[in-house]
Amino acid sequence: MTKQETTPLIARKALFGNPDKTMARLSPDGTRVSYLAPVNAVLNIWVGPVDDPEAAEPVTNDTKRGIRTYSWAYTNKHIVYAQDKEGDENWHINSVDLTTGQTKDLTPLEGVQALIQETSYKFPNELILGLNDRNPELHDLYRVNIDSGERILIQENEGFMNFVTDDSYRVRFAERFESDGSILLFKSKGEGEWEYFRKVEMEDTLTTSYLGFDKTGGTLYMFDSRGRNTAALTALNLGNGQETTLAEDPRADATQVMIHPTERNIQAVAFNYERREWHVLDDSIAQDLAYLSASAEGEIEVVSRTLDDQHWIVAYLLDNGPVHYYLYSRNEKKAKFLFTNRKELEGAPLAKMYPVVIQSRDGLKLVSYYTLPVWSTSSGQTRPEDPLPMVLFVHGGPWSRDQWGYHPFHQLLANRGYAVLSVNYRGSTGFGKHFINAANREYGAKMHDDLIDAVEWAIREGIADPERVAIMGGSYGGYAALVGLTFTPETFACSVDLVGISNLVTFIESIPPYWKPYIQLLATRIGDHRTDEGRALLKERSPLTYVDRITRPLLIAQGANDPRVKQAESDQIVKAMQEKGIPVTYLLYPDEGHGFARPENSVSFNAVAETFLARHLGGRSEPIGDDFKGSSITVPIGADQLPGLAEALH
Numbered sequence: 195m196t197k198q199e200t201t202p203l204i205a206r207k208a209l210f211g212n213p214d215k216t217m218a219r220l221s222p223d224g225t226r227v228s229y230l231a232p233v234n235a236v237l238n239i240w241v242g243p244v245d246d247p248e249a250a251e252p253v254t255n256d257t258k259r260g261i262r263t264y265s266w267a268y269t270n271k272h273i274v275y276a277q278d279k280e281g282d283e284n285w286h287i288n289s290v291d292l293t294t295g296q297t298k299d300l301t302p303l304e305g306v307q308a309l310i311q312e313t314s315y316k317f318p319n320e321l322i323l324g325l326n327d328r329n330p331e332l333h334d335l336y337r338v339n340i341d342s343g344e345r346i347l348i349q350e351n352e353g354f355m356n357f358v359t360d361d362s363y364r365v366r367f368a369e370r371f372e373s374d375g376s377i378l379l380f381k382s383k384g385e386g387e388w389e390y391f392r393k394v395e396m397e398d399t400l401t402t403s404y405l406g407f408d409k410t411g412g413t414l415y416m417f418d419s420r421g422r423n424t425a426a427l428t429a430l431n432l433g434n435g436q437e438t439t440l441a442e443d444p445r446a447d448a449t450q451v452m453i454h455p456t457e458r459n460i461q462a463v464a465f466n467y468e469r470r471e472w473h474v475l476d477d478s479i480a481q482d483l484a485y486l487s488a489s490a491e492g493e494i495e496v497v498s499r500t501l502d503d504q505h506w507i508v509a510y511l512l513d514n515g516p517v518h519y520y521l522y523s524r525n526e527k528k529a530k531f532l533f534t535n536r537k538e539l540e541g542a543p544l545a546k547m548y549p550v551v552i553q554s555r556d557g558l559k560l561v562s563y564y565t566l567p568v569w570s571t572s573s574g575q576t577r578p579e580d581p582l583p584m585v586l587f588v589h590g591g592p593w594s595r596d597q598w599g600y601h602p603f604h605q606l607l608a609n610r611g612y613a614v615l616s617v618n619y620r621g622s623t624g625f626g627k628h629f630i631n632a633a634n635r636e637y638g639a640k641m642h643d644d645l646i647d648a649v650e651w652a653i654r655e656g657i658a659d660p661e662r663v664a665i666m667g668g669s670y671g672g673y674a675a676l677v678g679l680t681f682t683p684e685t686f687a688c689s690v691d692l693v694g695i696s697n698l699v700t701f702i703e704s705i706p707p708y709w710k711p712y713i714q715l716l717a718t719r720i721g722d723h724r725t726d727e728g729r730a731l732l733k734e735r736s737p738l739t740y741v742d743r744i745t746r747p748l749l750i751a752q753g754a755n756d757p758r759v760k761q762a763e764s765d766q767i768v769k770a771m772q773e774k775g776i777p778v779t780y781l782l783y784p785d786e787g788h789g790f791a792r793p794e795n796s797v798s799f800n801a802v803a804e805t806f807l808a809r810h811l812g813g814r815s816e817p818i819g820d821d822f823k824g825s826s827i828t829v830p831i832g833a834d835q836l837p838g839l840a841e842a843l844h
Contacts, residue, residue: 196569197568197569198567198569198570198611198814200569201543201567201568201569201609202543203609203610203814203816204539204542204543204544204605204606204609205538205816206606206797206800206801206804206816206821207793207797207821208536208538208539208542209539209602209605209606209800210602210606210793210796210797210800211793211796211797212231212232212235212236212237212260212793213230213231213237213535213536214231214232214533214534214535214536214537214538215229215230215231215240215519215533215534215535216229216230216231216517216535217229217230217263217264217497218497218498218507218509218519218532218533219264219265219266219497219498219507220244220266220498220499220500220505220506220507220521221244221266221270221500222266222268222270222315222455222500222501223270223500223501224244224500224501224502224504224505225243225244225270226241226242226243226244226270227241227242227243227244227247227250227507227521227532228240228241228242228250228264228266228273229247229250229519229533230261230262230264231250231252232260233252233255233256234257235793235794235824236256236257236258236259236260237256237260237261237262238252238253238254238255238256238260238261239252239253239254239261239264239273239275239290240252240253241253241273241292244505244521247532247533253273253290253292253295254273254275254290254297255297256277258785258792259277259278259280259785259791259792260791260792260793261275261277262791263275263276264276265310265313267289267313267318267319267321267340268313268314268315268317268318268501269318269319269340270318271291271292271293272289272290272291272292272340272341273289273290273292274287274288274289274290274300274310274313274321274340275287275288275290276288276308276310278787279755280755280784280785280786280787281753281755281756281757281785281786281787281788281791282755282757282787283307283706283757283758283787283788284304284305284306284307284757285301285307285308285309286299286300286301286302286303286308287299287300287301287308287310287321287323287338288300289340289341291341298341298343299343300321300323300338300340300343300345301323301325301338302343303325303327305330306325306326306327306330307325307326307333307708308323308324308325309323309324309325309333310322310323310324311323311324311335311357311359312359312360312361312363314361314362314363315361315455315456315501316361316362316363317337317363319339319340319341320337320338320339320340320363321337321338321340322335322336322337322338322348322359322363323335323336323338323345324336324357325345326707326708328350329351330707330708331707331708331710331711332351332352332353332354332708332711333351333708334347334349334350334351335347335348335349335351335357335359335365336348337363348363348365349365350386352386353370353711354368354369354370354380354711355369355370355371355377355711355712356368356369357369358404358406358414360406360407360411361406361407361458362411364382364411365382366381366382366407366411366414367379367380367381367382367391367404368380368382368388370711371711371712371713371714371715372714373714374396374714374718375396375399375714375715375717375718375719376393376394376395376396376399377393377394377399378390378392378393378394379391379392379393379394394420395420396718397627397631398418398419398420398627399715400593400623400627400630401417401419401424401425401447401623401626401627401630402416402417402418402419402420402425403416403417403425404416405417405451405453405460406453406458407458408429408457408458408459409456409457409458409459412431412432412433413429413430413431413432414429414430414432415427415428415429415430415451415460416428416429416430417447417448417449418437419447419626419627422442423444423626423627423628424442424443424444424445424446424447424448424625424626424627425447425448425449425626425627426439426440426441426442426448427439427440427441427442427448427451427460427463428440429460440460440463440475441463441465441473441475443465443467445465445467445625445626446465446466446467446624446625446626447465447623447624447625447626448463448464448465449464449465449466449624450463450464450466450470451463451464452472452479452496454476454503455499455500455501455502455503456501456503459476460475460476461474461475461476461478461479462474462475462476462479462483463475466597466624467561467624467625468549468551468561468598469493469549469598470493470597470598472494481527482506482522482524482527485527485529486508486520486522486529489520489529490510490518490520490529491510491512492510492511492512492515492518493510493511493512493598493599494508494509494510494511495508495509495510495511496508497509503524504523504524504525505521505522505523505524506521506522506524507519507520507521507522507532508520508522508529511599511600512599512600513544513546513547513598513599513600513601514544514545514546514547514600515534515539515540515544515600516534516535516536516537516539516540516600517534517535517536517600518531518534519531519532519533519534519535520532543568543609544568544600544605544609545565545566545567545568545604545605545608545609546565546566547563547564547565547598547599547601547604548563548564548565548566548576549561549562549563549598550562550563550564552617552647552648552651553647554620554643554644554647555643555647556640558620558629558632558644559625560617560618560619560620560644560647560648561596561618561625562596562615562616562617562618562648563596563597563598563601563604563615563616564613564614564615564616564652564657565601565604565605565607565608565613565614566578566582566608566613566657567582567608567609567611567612567613568608568609570582570613577655577656577657578613578656578657580656581653581656581657581658581659581660582611582612582613582657582658582659582662583611583612583613583658583659583662583663583664583687583811583812583813584612584613584614584615584649584652584657584658584659584662584663584664585607585612585613585614585615585663585664585665585666585807585811586615586616586617586645586648586649586663586664586665586666586678586686587603587604587607587614587615587616587666587667587671588616588617588619588645588665588666588667588670588671588674588675589616589618589622589667589670589671590667590668590669590670590671590672591621591622591623591669591670592619592621592622592633592641592670593621593622593623593630594622594623595618595622595623595624595625596616596617596618596622597624601616603666604616606800606804607804607807607813609814610804610807610808610813610814610815611812611813611814612664612807612811612813613652613657613658615648615649615652615657615658617644617645617648619633619641619644619645619648620632620633620636620640620641620644621633621636621641633719634718634719635719635720635721635731637673637698637720637721637735638673638677638681638734638735638736638737639735641674642674642677642678642681642682645665645674645678646682646685649663649685661687662687662811662812663685663686663687664686664687664688664689664690664807664810664811665678665679665685665686665689665690666689666690666691666692666803667690667691667692667694668692668693668694668789669692669693669694669758669759669788669789670694670695671692671694672691672692672693672694672695672759673691673694673695673696673737674694675689675690675691675692675694676689676691676694676695676696676737676748676767677737679737679743679744679745679746679748680737680739680740680741680743680744681737681740681743683743683744683745683746686746687746687747687810687811688746688747688748688749688806688807688810688811689746689747689748689749690748690749690751690803690806690807691748691749691750691751691764692750692751692752692789692799693751693752693753693756693758693759693763693764693788693789694750694759694763694764695736695737695759695763696736696737696738696763696764696766696767697733697736697737697738697739697763697766697767698720698721698723698732698733698735698736699723699729699732699733699736700760700762700763700766701759701760701763702716702717702720702721702723702732703723704760704762705758706757706758720732721735737767738766738767738770741767741770741771741774741776742774742776744771744776746810747777747779747806747809747810747835748771748778748779749778749779749781749802749803749806750764750767750768750778750779750780750781751780751781751782751783751799751802751803752764752765752780752781752782752783753783753786753787753788753789753790754782754783754784754785754786755784755785755786755787756786756787756788757787757788758787758788759788761782764780764782768780768830768831772831777832777835778831778832778835779802779806779829779831779832779833779835779836779839780829780830780831780832781799781802781827781828781829782827782828782829782830783795783799783825783826783827783828784826784828785826786826792824792825792826794823794824794825794826795825795826795827797821797825798821798822798825798827799827801816801818801819801821801822801842802818802827802836802839804816805818805836805837805838805839806836809836809837817838818838818839818842821842822842822843827843829843
C-alpha cells in the first residue's frame with residue numbers, strides 16, 4: 195500500500211465540529227477557571243475551581259447557536275457574553291450571575307446592535323456599551339449595570355465612527371471619516387463639546403489605531419504608521435504632545451500587545467512577518483516569557499491574567515496540532531498543562547505549514563503559507579515528489595491576513611490530497627501601509643494578479659499541477675473565487691465561493707446602517723458608488739458583469755441572514771447563471787449569517803465542498819454519511835450536480 199493509502203482520513207467533525215474545550219480564562223481574583231465546551235452539542239460557558247478544572251460545570255444554557263466569545267466581569271461573580279439571532283449581528287450583551295445562576299439580557303432591544311466599549315476593575319458592576327438604538331447608523335455610549343441592566347446615556351453620537359474611552363469611564367476622543375478618506379481625531383472638552391486634535395491621512399487610516407491609556411490617563415498608546423511605512427508602537431504624552439516610539443519593525447506592523455492589568459503599561463509587543471515574534475519592553479516579565487518559551491512547543495499567547503498578575507493562562511499555538519492551554523504561576527515559575535482544544539486531533543496525521551515569500555509581477559513581497567499532504571514529501575523536504583492538485587485558499591477582509599498556525603481548511607484539504615496555498619495579497623494587513631495602499635481600487639485587478647502570480651509560483655516550484663488548481667474562500671475570498679472563474683476563466687479547474695460579493699455596486703448600496711460612518715473608507719479603497727465614474731469602475735470589477743465567461747464548475751454557499759454580504763449577492767449570480775444555462779450548485783443556510791456559527795452547518799458545508807473538489811480535482815473524500823444531521827442546509831439549485839448530494843438531503 196502507498197503512504198497515501200495508509201494515511202487515515204481525518205473526520206470532518208474533528209476539524210469543524212465543536213471543540214472539546216476552548217477559550218480558557220481566569221476570574222480576575224484567580225479563584226476560578228472558565229472555558230467554552232459543549233452542552234448537548236452546543237457551546238456553553240463552564241466554570242470551575244482553579245485548583246480542580248475537571249470539576250467545572252456549565253453556567254449557561256444556549257441551545258442553538260452556541261456561545262463564541264465571553265469575558266469575566268471584575269465582580270468575580272459575573273460572566274458577560276454576546277449573542278446574535280441566526281447570524282444577523284445585532285448583538286445582545288448578556289450577563290450570567292454565578293451566585294444565582296441567572297442570565298440577564300442587558301440589551302433587550304430588537305434590531306439593535308450592542309458592542310462592549312470598555313470594562314474596568316474600577317467599576318466592577320458596570321460596563322460601557324455602544325448601542326445604535328437611537329440611530330441605526332451610530333452607536334451611543336451607555337453605562338450599564340451588570341446586575342440590574344439599568345443603563346445611563348453618557349455620550350450621544352453626533353456622527354462619529356468611534357470613541358476612545360479610558361478605564362475611569364471617561365470619553366476622551368472621537369474619530370470621524372472625512373470626504374478625502376482621512377480621519378479626524380477630536381478631543382472631548384466635556385458637556386458634548388469637542389476640539390480638533392489631529393488628522394490621520396487616508397494612507398495611514400488602516401495602520402494607525404489607539405490602544406488605550408496608561409494608569410494616569412496622561413499617556414495614549416498607539417499603533418502609528420504616520421511618517422513611516424510600518425505601524426510602530428508609540429506613546430503620546432497628552433500633556434506636552436511628545437510622542438515616543440517604543441518598538442518598530444521595518445518589515446511588519448506592530449499587531450499585539452501585553453498590557454499590565456492595573457498599571458496599564460505595555461509590557462511586550464508582537465510583530466508578525468512570516469511568524470509572530472514578541473519583543474519585551476518590561477523586564478519584569480522577561481523571565482516569565484523565557485520560561486514559557488522553553489516549556490512547550492508553539493507560538494505563545496497569554497490569553498488571561500489575574501488582576502494581581504500572579505497567574506496567567508497561556509495558549510501554545512501549533513500548525514500541526516490543537517491549541518494547548520496551560521495555567522502559569524508567576525511566583526512558582528511553573529506552568530501546569532490544562533487541556534487541548536480538540537482532543538481528537540492529538541496524534542492525528544496533521545500537516546506542517548510552510549511560510550514562503552513570493553514576489554509579485556510588480557515587485558511586492560507576498561508573505562504566503564502552503565501545506566502539503568503528509569505523504570507527498572520525502573523526509574526533510576518542503577516540496578512534493580510530484581506536482582499535486584492544489585487549492586488556493588483566499589482569506590477574507592480584505593483587510594485581514596493569513597498567518598502561520600493551525601488552519602482547519604488547510605488540514606482538511608491536505609489530508610484529502612491537495613496542496614493548499616494561502617497568499618497575503620496586496621491589501622492584507624500587517625505588512626505596512628504601502629502594501630495596504632497598493633490595493634486601493636484594485637479589487638479584481640492587481641489584487642487578483644497577486645493570486646495568479648502565487649499560483650504560477652506554485653506551478654514553477656513543482657507544487658501544483660496546472661490543470662488541477664481550485665480557488666476557494668469566504669467573504670472577500672468568496673469574491674476572489676468568483677473573480678477567478680470570470681476574470682481568469684482558464685486558470686482554475688473549479689471554484690468554491692462562501693458568502694462572496696458578486697456585484698460591488700449592490701454590495702456597497704446594501705451595507706448595514708452602522709457601516710455608514712465608514713462609507714468613505716469603501717469609496718476610497720474600493721470605488722465610489724455615488725459617482726458615475728465610480729459606479730462604472732465597480733461594475734467593471736464585479737464578477738456578475740462577466741457571468742457568461744464561467745465555464746468551470748462553481749459551488750456557492752450563503753447565509754440567509756448575512757448583514758454584510760446580503761443573500762442577494764449569491765442569488766443574483768445564481769440567477770444569471772441559470773438564465774444562461776450555466777450549471778451551479780447553491781447551498782443556502784436559513785439560520786446563518788456571514789459564515790457559519792453552528793458546527794453542524796460548517797460540517798455539512800465541508801462535506802459538500804470536499805465532494806465537489808474530489809469530483810473536479812480528483813482528491814480523496816469522506817462520504818457525506820450523516821454529516822447533514824442537525825444542519826439547516828438547503829440546496830435551492832444544483833443538487834443533481836454532485837453525486838450523493840440529493841440523496842443526503844432526504
